[in-house]
Amino acid sequence: MTGVIALSGLLGAATFALTVAATPTPPALEGENNETEAAADISLLPSTDPSVSALLSGQWDRAALGSDSAAHTVLLSEPFSITIEIESGDTLMSVLLDQGSDRGHAHAAITALSDVFDPRDLRPGQTLDMAIMPARGSEPATIEQMRLRPDPLRDILVVLAEEGFVAREETRSLTDQQVRAEGVIDSSLYVAARDAGVPIPVLGDLINVFSFDVDFQREVQPGDRFSVMFTERLTQDGDVADFGDIMMAEMTVGGDIKRFYRFENDEGRIDYFDERGQSVRRALLRTPIDGARISSGFGMRRHPISGYNRLHRGTDFAAPSGTPIYAAGDGVVEAAGWNGGYGRYIRIRHNGRHSTAYAHLSRIDSRVTSGARVSQRQIIGYVGSSGNSTGPHLHYEVHVDGEQVNPLSIDLPTGETLEGAQLARFQRIRAEIDTQYAALEPRTQIAAQTDVDLDD
Ligand SMILES: [Zn+2]
Numbered sequence: 001m002t003g004v005i006a007l008s009g010l011l012g013a014a015t016f017a018l019t020v021a022a023t024p025t026p027p028a029l030e031g032e033n034n035e036t037e038a039a040a041d042i043s044l045l046p047s048t049d050p051s052v053s054a055l056l057s058g059q060w061d062r063a064a065l066g067s068d069s070a071a072h073t074v075l076l077s078e079p080f081s082i083t084i085e086i087e088s089g090d091t092l093m094s095v096l097l098d099q100g101s102d103r104g105h106a107h108a109a110i111t112a113l114s115d116v117f118d119p120r121d122l123r124p125g126q127t128l129d130m131a132i133m134p135a136r137g138s139e140p141a142t143i144e145q146m147r148l149r150p151d152p153l154r155d156i157l158v159v160l161a162e163e164g165f166v167a168r169e170e171t172r173s174l175t176d177q178q179v180r181a182e183g184v185i186d187s188s189l190y191v192a193a194r195d196a197g198v199p200i201p202v203l204g205d206l207i208n209v210f211s212f213d214v215d216f217q218r219e220v221q222p223g224d225r226f227s228v229m230f231t232e233r234l235t236q237d238g239d240v241a242d243f244g245d246i247m248m249a250e251m252t253v254g255g256d257i258k259r260f261y262r263f264e265n266d267e268g269r270i271d272y273f274d275e276r277g278q279s280v281r282r283a284l285l286r287t288p289i290d291g292a293r294i295s296s297g298f299g300m301r302r303h304p305i306s307g308y309n310r311l312h313r314g315t316d317f318a319a320p321s322g323t324p325i326y327a328a329g330d331g332v333v334e335a336a337g338w339n340g341g342y343g344r345y346i347r348i349r350h351n352g353r354h355s356t357a358y359a360h361l362s363r364i365d366s367r368v369t370s371g372a373r374v375s376q377r378q379i380i381g382y383v384g385s386s387g388n389s390t391g392p393h394l395h396y397e398v399h400v401d402g403e404q405v406n407p408l409s410i411d412l413p414t415g416e417t418l419e420g421a422q423l424a425r426f427q428r429i430r431a432e433i434d435t436q437y438a439a440l441e442p443r444t445q446i447a448a449q450t451d452v453d454l455d456d
Pocket residue numbers: 296312314315316394395396
């Protein structure tokens with residue numbers, strides 16, 4: 001049934017009062033949902049019913065609506081206004097008929113509305129404000145005005161004019177507002193962010209910003225913290241219509257603080273940069289060795305030892321034994337030691353998606369042990385011919401989401417560093433964001449609760 005969520009009077013409240021009556025279920029109409037519940041109807045009566053004052057003050061109980069079966073007697077010919085929330089199964093026709101309109105009148109209103117809004121786009125949760133002249137005797141109710149709000153950005157207004165119904169669309173302007181939210185992670189980032197009032201789309205963006213630096217599966221621990229400043233786009237009524245970008249995001253993981261700022265570069269590309277102007281996107285070296293040539297690329301080949309044709313899941317660089325091998329990017333060592341046919345082997349995890357592996361080494365650097373942090377271009381070991389190898393070379397693999405990929409063909413992250421005038425512009429914007437952030441109060445948990453309710 002249709003939910004009446006507000007009722008406000010153009011009523012002389014002191015003189016007239018309202019009772020709410022249940023009308024019998026209207027006959028099912030062809031092409032409409034069969035309504036099984038009595039529609040809440042509102043008729044105007046001079047009454048001293050004590051429920052009336054509660055109704056007028058807005059504290060009425062919907063459950064009480066169905067039990068009263070008073071007849072309609074209408075003594076008032078003033079239009080009243082009502083706000084209806086569209087519910088599942090409602091059609092515009094059913095809603096208007098519920099308000100006492102006759103079919104022809106309702107049809108005319110819907111036809112006018114169809115000029116600017118497809119009635120099939122009516123969805124549960126949308127609201128319809130109406131000004132209605134109630135039925136008088138044998139005369140059906142008249143819809144004087146209706147305002148449908150299909151989404152927070154526009155209104156569809158239908159007005160009964162002399163020549164009949166006319167409809168127009170009104171777009172609503174949005175105002176941007178910066179919001180600061182922060183929290184300490186107890187069980188998960190998701191829960192902490194939700195409790196701090198971070199909407200889900202913004203949380204997704206937050207995870208993206210840090211995906212090159214933080215492995216959310218493995219690294220984030222209770223006690224780690226996050227702060228974020230993002231844009232909320234509000235309607236004139238203060239409803240959140242949309243979310244803009246994260247302007248600043250900070251995470252403290254294991255005592256290590258990382259803060260990134262949104263910046264649009266000269267080519268119009270938006271990315272996040274640290275305070276020195278270094279992009280969050282860390283480049284992985286395609287060639288983690290100097291002066292080497294590729295002796296065998298990624299792809300099908302006849303294996304030099306087994307003789308079988310098989311997929312070569314890495315890139316081989318021929319180089320003299322002892323040539324230094326660099327870490328392709330910052331990361332954590334996942335494996336360092338002997339690994340079957342790979343011989344002396346190192347694997348480094350760079351972020352939640354990317355890892356690199358290095359095989360057939362003659363020696364592994366002593367600092368490179370499982371769990372150790374390495375930085376890009378740090379020497380991790382030396383070329384050799386250990387394991388199944390026909391001669392000194394580095395076998396190098398890039399793993400994306402656990403799969404070996406060809407480092408020469410995949411779109412590896414590029415690590416842009418801002419310089420010159422662009423860096424100066426970034427630093428000005430960064431200072432503005434810092435000032436704005438410091439001036440904001442963090443969103444409270446109460447606001448967080450309201451956000452959750454938005455989806456109900
Ligand atoms: Zn190889």
